[in-house]
Amino acid sequence: MLWKGLPALVFPGAALVLYLVFSGEWRQWRRLHALTVGLVLAAVAVPWHVLAIVRNPPYFDWTFESSLGVYRGFFWRYFINEHVLRYLGLRYPKDYDTTPASLYWLGHLIWLFPWSGLLPAALRASFRPVDRAGRVRLLALCWAGFILVFFALSTSQEYYTMAAYPAFALLIGDAAARGGAWARCGLRAAGAVGALAAVACLGLLASTIGIEVHGDISSSLTQNPGAYTLSLGHMQDLTLQSFAWLRGPLALAAAAFLLLAWSCLRKPIPKALIGAVVSMALFFHAARWAMVSFDPYLSSEPLAEAFLAAPPGRLVVDDQYYSFSSLVFYTNQEPLLLNGRVNNIEYGSNAPDAPDVFLDDDGLARLWGGEERVYLATFAEREAELDARLSGVFRVAEAGGKVLLANRRP
Secondary structure, three states, rough: OOOOOOOHHHHHHHHHHHHHHHHHHHHHHHHOHHHHHHHHHHHHHHHHHHHHHHOOOOOOOOOOOOOOOOOHHHHHHHHHHHHHHHHHHHOOOOOOOOHHHHHHHHHHHHHHHHHHHHHHHOOOOOOOOOOOOHHHHHHHHHHHHHHHHHHHHHOOOOHHHHHHHHHHHHHOOOHHHHHOHHHHHHHHHHHHHHHHHHHHHHHHHHHOOOOOOOHHHHOOOOOOOHHOOOOHHHHOOOOHHHHHHHHHHHHHHHHHHHHHHHHHOOOOOHHHHHHHHHHHHHHHHHHHHHHHHHHHHHOOHHHHHHHHHHOEEEEEEEEOOHHHHHHHHHHHOOEEEEEEOOOOHHHHOOOOOOOOEEEHHHHHHHHHHHOOEEEEEHHHHHHHHHHHHOOOOOEEEEEEEEEEOOOOOO
């Protein structure tokens, strides 16, 4: 609850209630020791919430309207805005969007791959609560089913449903342990998809032959801001040239998929499962390897190193804080935010005791022309505009499509 708020109560509570309804075991609720558990939960979680409400008044604002520039305290922000209004799609700022229904439902075949091949076998099992296995299956079905339906009725994104994955793991693991013709067919289907994925990886790898790479991967990516309200929106930034930076990860991913195909198409179930596990490990390593190539684009560490090596000065970051959060982390500075009252920071910036760290364009111009040495972290495409508007702009460092500028010559 301290991590994710009320869903930590709603999801297990709803799963248990549904289980009791469908199993008819209402009398078993006493075994949950609800009073004792509730008191322990209250002792752990309530003090933090009470202190947060007391220290961030007004205490209890029940307004069901979210708007720009209004501060209503912690209670409203946390319980009303982030729980109720977010679920209804009425939260401000609306920095999220709704995943298409087809991707929301069918996407789980991708997120659970290669184990999604065992889902048909899992669903053919008995969910009658006549033995321990049947009761566990029924509980897992109530657990996963409630979460999927809950977010399907909201402005959902696919990663919200990850709380259902342990239940999927129980059902899929049960299907793998039972084996049978359906499990065998499911693994063969996963192997066939793995073969197609291997061909796709090898095709991308072949298409990069002859493409030379310069600088870092950010120079090969496009920008699609309209898609970034979805968690996988940055997938649209990829270009054919960008895969030239990912030749090693592509080759390793192809090997992982080939191993999956060979194991699931040719081997009995126990060995096929082992092959699937090894292929997953290889694919995760390929993903980690690819992330290294994206590091200049995702991280601001090179700019931080340049800032720490330069003469001391005041640090300013452009746009929202999250764009340069790693720069703040590596330098351990308390920066000023240029036009940074956006997204999640906007609400807190209106609090009576909010720190005075926000700059507009006029404030930056005054600071830039003063006696203090100033550094500005911004995006490369903004450099020409800032150079025309400010007096004396000098580049200190550049990496991943971001630059560190200064008002004094380095």
